[in-house]
Amino acid sequence: MIELRTAAEIEQMRPAGRFVGEVLSALRDKADVGVNLLELDALAHEMIRARGAESCYIDYHPSFGAMPFGKVLCTSVNDAVLHGLPHDYALADGDLLSVDFACSVDGWVADSALSVVVGTPRQEDLDLIDTTTRALTAGIAQARAGNRLGDVSAAIAEIAHAEGLSVNTQFGGHGVGRTMHGDPHVPNDGRVGRGLRLRPGLVIAIEPWFLHTTDEIYTDPDGWTIRSADGSRGAHMEHTIAVTMDDAVVLTERVA
Template identity: 80%
Template sequence: MIELQTPAQIEEMRPAGRFVAEVLTALAEAADVGVNLLELDALAHRMIKDRGAESCYIDYHPSFGASPFGKVLCTSVNDAVLHGLPHDYKLRDGDLLSVDFACSVDGWVSDSALSVVVGTPRQEDLDLIATTTRALEAGIAAAQPGNKVGDISHAIGNVAREAGLKVNLQFGGHSVGRTMHGDLHISNDGRPGRGFKLQPGLVIAIEPWFMHTTDEIYTDPDGWTLRSADGSRGAHMEHTVAITPDGPLVLTDRSM
């Protein structure tokens, strides 16, 4: 069932969005050459505990996961493009790191992701992050009341096509509320004017993710981490967005 929140409930969701934004900002600042992925997970774990929040990931066990996730972050490095399971790996100069984080504060969930380059960047990685960011911004701009889910998907896909990128349609955005993954799926490409009508009170996670030269993925032996089929790197950007009568409200805005 796709749920709509009242204006009062959307206000109640703001603290979760702010906290998720704070954690991702702290993680982006902490990510450096020599930092272990397990250290990043431990930092997020401490912040969750200090806030009295609840992880959405530790016990998460969907059909595509080999076992309960067991960590509080997804840390995807280089050709690991989604659902990266934190493990004993020290970040190296030039690594492309994507971090995905969702948690519940006072019973409300927010979900967000970002990609950063650790140390000395490759221009193609910076370009990929910039394209993924533009796609997220385009998707948010299309999240207007009265539009359709397909308008968001089409806006994201247009940015990818203009950059010469292929789009994987297996994983994308979703509705958000009391749980992390609601019933509404938001593909990263699609036809405008199609799908569920966007209404005030709908809260969604919009999350474009692209790879340099492929749209094919496979699952790592850890049972969770998704890697590009050809070894190319990936970038992932995500925000939790509420549809309001005045337009989209980004609950996980990190610029505030």
């Protein structure tokens, strides 16, 4: 069921969005050569405790997950792009790291993700992050009342296709509110003028993710981590936004 939020409820969601942005900013700054993925998860866990927030991930067990997730972050490295289960791995020079984080503050959820290169970057990784960031920006620009969901999806895909990237639509954005995942599904490819008409008060996470040379994926033996079928690297960007009559309100802005 698609729920629309009042202006007052969107204001109540702002603290969750700010906190998610703060945590991702801290994780971005912490990520460095030699830092263990479990250290990043521990940092996020400590920030959650200090804030009195609640993780959306620890007990999360959807149909596509082999077991409850058990951690508070998704940390996806190199050819992993989504749902990366934190494990005992020290980041190496040149690793492409994607971090996805969602939590609840005062009963409201926010969800966001970013990708960074650790240490010495490869230009193709920087380009992929830039493309994914521009796709997110393009999608957000279309998320306004009167447009359709297909306008958001098509704007994302246009950026990807212009760079020669293919787009997987199995996983994408989603509604956000009292829970992390709700209706509607927001694919990263679509047709202009098609789909749900956007109305003020709709709160969604928009999250483009792309792989260098494929849109085919598989799930690791850990039952969660999603990797590219051909070993190519991936990038993932996400913001929780609220639809208005004007520009969308980005609830998960990060500290510069």
